[in-house]
Amino acid sequence: MLLDRSIIAFDIETIPDPEIGRRLQGIEGTESEIIREMVRRRLEETEGQSEYPQPPWHRIVTICASLLGPKSGRIEIRALGSEAADERSILESFFALFKNEQRPPRLVSWNGSGFDLPVIRYRAMLHGIAAPNFYRTDGELKFNNYQNRYHDLHLDLMDVLTGYGASVRVGLGNWGRTIGLPGKSFIDKQVYEHVLDGELPRVIEYCKLDTLETLLAFLLYAHHRGDLPEDELRRYVAAARESAQALPFEGWRQVDTALASWPRWPAPT
Numbered sequence: 040m041l042l043d044r045s046i047i048a049f050d051i052e053t054i055p056d057p058e059i060g061r062r063l064q065g066i067e068g069t070e071s072e073i074i075r076e077m078v079r080r081r082l083e084e085t086e087g088q089s090e091y092p093q094p095p096w097h098r099i100v101t102i103c104a105s106l107l108g109p110k111s112g113r114i115e116i117r118a119l120g121s122e123a124a125d126e127r128s129i130l131e132s133f134f135a136l137f138k139n140e141q142r143p144p145r146l147v148s149w150n151g152s153g154f155d156l157p158v159i160r161y162r163a164m165l166h167g168i169a170a171p172n173f174y175r176t177d178g179e180l181k182f183n184n185y186q187n188r189y190h191d192l193h194l195d196l197m198d199v200l201t202g203y204g205a206s207v208r209v210g211l212g213n214w215g216r217t218i219g220l221p222g223k224s225f226i227d228k229q230v231y232e233h234v235l236d237g238e239l240p241r242v243i244e245y246c247k248l249d250t251l252e253t254l255l256a257f258l259l260y261a262h263h264r265g266d267l268p269e270d271e272l273r274r275y276v277a278a279a280r281e282s283a284q285a286l287p288f289e290g291w292r293q294v295d296t297a298l299a300s301w302p303r304w305p306a307p308t
Contacts, residue, residue, distance in 0.1 A: 040266055041145065041191065041194070041257075041260075041261045041264065041266045041267070042109040042261060042266060042267060043109070044109070044142050044143070044144055044145050045106065045107065045108050045109065045142075045144040045145070046106070046107040046109065046144065046145050046147060046254065046257070047104050047105075047106055047136055047144050047145070047146050047147065048104065048105045048106075048107070048147040048148070048250045048251070048253040048254035048257060049102060049103065049104045049105075049133070049146065049147070049148055049151070049155070049250055049253075050102070050103055050104075050148070050149070050155065050246050050249040050250045050253065051099050051101065051102045051103075051154075051155045051158060051159065051246070052099070052100055052101045052230050052242050052243075052245070052246045053091075053097035053098060053099050053100060053158060053230070054074060054097070054098055054100055054230060054231040054234050054235075055073075055074045055077040055078060055081075055091065055092050055096060055097065055098070055231060056092075056096050056097060056098035057070040057073040057074050057077070057098075058098075059077075059092075059095075059096045059098075060073040060074065060076065060077045060096075061073055063096075064077065064080070070235075071235045074231055074235065077092060077096075078090045078091075078231070090229065094154070094157045094158045094161055095158075095161040095162075095165070097158050097161075097162070098126060098162070099126050099129055099130065099158065099159070099162055100123075100124050100126075100129075100230075100234055100239060100242065101118055101119075101120070101123070101124070101129065101239070101242060101243045101246050102118070102119045102120070102129050102130070102132070102133050102159075102246070103116070103117065103118045103119065103243065103246040103247045103249070103250045104116075104117060104119060104133075104136070104250055105247070105250040105251045105253070105254040105279075105282075106136075107254060107275065107278075112274055112275060112278050113278060114251075114254070114275065114278040114279050114281075114282045115282060116247050116250065116251055116282045116283070116286065117247070118243050118246070118247065119132035119133050119136075120132045123239055123240075123243065124234075124239060126162060126166065127166045127168070130159065130162060130163050130166060130168055131168060133159065134163070134168065134170040134172070134173055137170075137172045137173050137185075138172050143175065143177055143185075143192060145191065145192060145193075145194060146185055146192065146193040146194070147193075147194050147196065147253055147254065147257045148193070148194075148195050148196065148197075148253060149195070149196050149197045149211040149249070149253045149256070150195065150197045150198070150208075150211075151193065151195045152188055152193070152195040152198055153195070153197075153198070156185070156186075156193070173185055174186070176192075177192050188203065189203070194257065196253065196256055196257060196260060197209065197211070199260075200260070210223075211223065211249060211252060211253065211256070214256060215252045215256070218256070218259065218301075218302065219297065219300075219301055219302065219303055220252055220255060220294075220297055220298075220301065221248075221252075221293050221294055221297050222252070223245070223248070223249065223252075224245075224248065224290060224293070225241060225244050225245040225248055225288070225290045226241060226242065226245045230242055230245075240288075241288075244286070244288045244290060244291075247286070248290070248291075248294065251279060251282075251283065251294070254279070255276070255279060255301075258272055258275055258276070259272070259302065272302070276298055276301060276302070279298060280295055280298040280299065283295050283298065
């Protein structure tokens with residue numbers, strides 16, 4: 040039963056860490072110059088396949104979450120941390136989500152096992168942050184924890200839907216558009232470019248949107264599995280719409296419009 044506890048759908052956004060570029064790669068200049076040189080070197084190293092460095096060399100600029108209380112039906116969409124771009128505060132706020140729950144919440148992501156959680160673990164260790172509650176198990180189910188790939192205390196939807204790598208990976212944006220959601224939107228260039236141009240607030244809204252679309256994809260999967268009746272699914276979608284309506288960023292109006300008739304069965308054409 041996937042909705043037997045509170046749900047945390049999360050996502051992170053990162054940029055290359057200029058301090059790492061300066062200290063380990065010997066790159067000099069402003070933060071902007073160092074980041075762009077790190078990107079150039081990574082593109083050269085990967086023959087144009089990737090702009091982004093290995094996981095420990097990312098700096099987290101935001102972690103966002105869409106929080107669902109299955110009993111109350113309430114959904115909260117928010118950025119974590121007491122101050123934007125304060126990586127330590129962001130990480131501490133993320134781990135605080137797991138401190139006071141008597142029953143561990145279910146963590147939901149899209150490629151969280153492959154990217155988000157490794158980056159979070161590396162960066163937390165870099166800051167000296169202890170997070171013992173994040174490594175606990177679900178009662179007597181000692182293998183059901185946030186680190187184990189084949190259990191569901193952390194449900195990486197992308198991994199699950201591909202049969203744990205048996206099929207081709209599908210991006211959240213493509214899946215979102217396929218099922219009638221706006222997909223990835225709100226930004227029109229790479230995250231690091233928005234941050235360097237002073238547009239971190241837009242990146243944060245983009246990250247929030249990813250968490251909401253991850254949560255909605257999770258609810259659709261729960262319905263498909265037989266864990267969520269259609270009337271309950273639509274109740275949660277109404278709650279998601281209410282939360283989106285309360286957010287001031289103009290891009291959320293498109294999300295509100297899409298949710299007014301979502302999900303549509305048969306699928307949109």
